[in-house]
Amino acid sequence: MIQKKFSLFLFGLGLMAIVGCEDDPPADTFDITGTYIQNEQMARPAINTVFVNSARKNEFNTTPPSAMNAAFNAQFQSVLTAFGFTQNALGQDKPTFAGLLVTDVLNVKMNGTTTFFDGTNVLTGRALADDVIDTELLLIFGGPSGTSNPGLTRDNVNNNDKAFLTVFPYLAAPF
Numbered sequence: 723m724i725q726k727k728f729s730l731f732l733f734g735l736g737l738m739a740i741v742g743c744e745d746d747p748p749a750d751t752f753d754i755t756g757t758y759i760q761n762e763q764m765a766r767p768a769i770n771t772v773f774v775n776s777a778r779k780n781e782f783n784t785t786p787p788s789a790m791n792a793a794f795n796a797q798f799q800s801v802l803t804a805f806g807f808t809q810n811a812l813g814q815d816k817p818t819f820a821g822l823l824v825t826d827v828l829n830v831k832m833n834g835t836t837t838f839f840d841g842t843n844v845l846t847g848r849a850l851a852d853d854v855i856d857t858e859l860l861l862i863f864g865g866p867s868g869t870s871n872p873g874l875t876r877d878n879v880n881n882n883d884k885a886f887l888t889v890f891p892y893l894a895a896p897f
């Protein structure tokens with residue numbers, strides 16, 4: 723008898739949900755008239771983490787990309803100096819590479835190859851399977867030929883734990 727009453731109760735809830743549905747969704751009721759601030763930005767993983775000290779994290783995260791170079795280039799160059807950086811596999815010297823790193827945006831090429839780095843194309847976007855950390859480590863520690871410091875140029879995580887889908891939404895299915 724209890725099971726029958728419970729089944730009727732569930733049926734009633736389902737019926738109420740169906741009857742209560744409208745053709746048009748309700749209007750948004752949240753307030754958008756206030757002032758909002760950006761709390762975080764991390765277009766390039768690990769760059770913010772490694773190059774910006776904790777005392778300036780909030781400043782970095784709220785600085786518009788157009789002002790990042792002026793505000794943080796010297797700090798980025800200082801970190802590169804501490805790493806022993808002189809030139810990377812792209813032929814960039816310290817000021818040039820710091821200028822590239824400091825502007826924390828994800829570039830997007832509107833046509834052609836979209837990749838973080840594929841050996842030829844550099845920062846033309848980012849594909850899901852791109853090994854971003856290895857690319858960053860190679861450019862920071864690999865020297866002019868990309869072969870210096872081999873123990874520091876890879877994180878040894880070679881792919882995603884599950885295969886990406888070949889159709890939208892492309893992300894790997896959850897566990």
